[in-house]
Amino acid sequence: MIELIVVSFKSIHDADRVLVQLNEMQKEYLVDLADAVVVLRQPDGKLNLKQSIKLAGAGAASGGISGAFWGSLVGLLFLNPLAGLALGGIIGAGTGALAGKLVDYGIDDRFIRSIGEKLTPGSSALFLLIRKVQPEKVIAELAGFQGTILRTSLAPHQEKKLREALAHAEEEDTRKEEAL
Structure with missing residues (x-):
């Protein structure tokens, strides 16, 4: 079953970084992406979409x-x-x-734009259609990124694990800032 996950990031570069890491994990057969789109909300409010499939x-x-x-x-x-x-x-x-x-393959562009318009300027979002995933390994690899889940079609217990991993990354980041 294909799952949809939409995660927003405070940084304009984090969605790209996560996608690069997911592409590396795809080579290791930890995740199988059907489609991925990075949305960048520029500081001036302009919206840019980067389709992974040309x-x-x-x-x-x-x-x-x-x-x-x-x-x-x-x-x-x-x-x-x-x-x-x-x-x-x-x-x-x-x-x-x-x-x-x-041809509109994968995630609907209107859906992507409607969510992208809600992003704050200077932030980004990653839209993923995932065929297969080894959740524990992927979440462990992406633990350093802090994001917010905007939409998902995951089962409630899987969504909870993902939310906890993203919250844990944010807590660690806050502790590091306080230590400085």
Whole structure:
């Protein structure tokens, strides 16, 4: 079952840092991300979205290959396969890129923007769709980050563990500041 988790951070850079760490954990098979989006609320209030899956590039590549193949076949019919290959590749890449831009894969952009608008300027949020996770290991790896859960589809006991881990990181940070 795919789970949705949305966590906000006080720093504009923390959501990116957590995503980098999650991508490393994905290489170790500790987590399997279906989609991830980083939302940055700039100090001037402007909202930036960073999609982790670039569909336009993938669509252009697959469209180019498909277009080149079909263009070559049509070109053979008219005894000019090279022209068909070139023209088919160009048209296929263009339509593939357009289709990739128009497809909304994973987390709905309207949902992301509606939550992002509520962030305070100078902060960030991380939107995750998680296929599989080893919660104890992932939470232990991310213990140094302090965040606030905004939305989740986790079971109540799993959400409680995540909230406790994030609160623990904030408590440790407060103790370090007081010691200084």
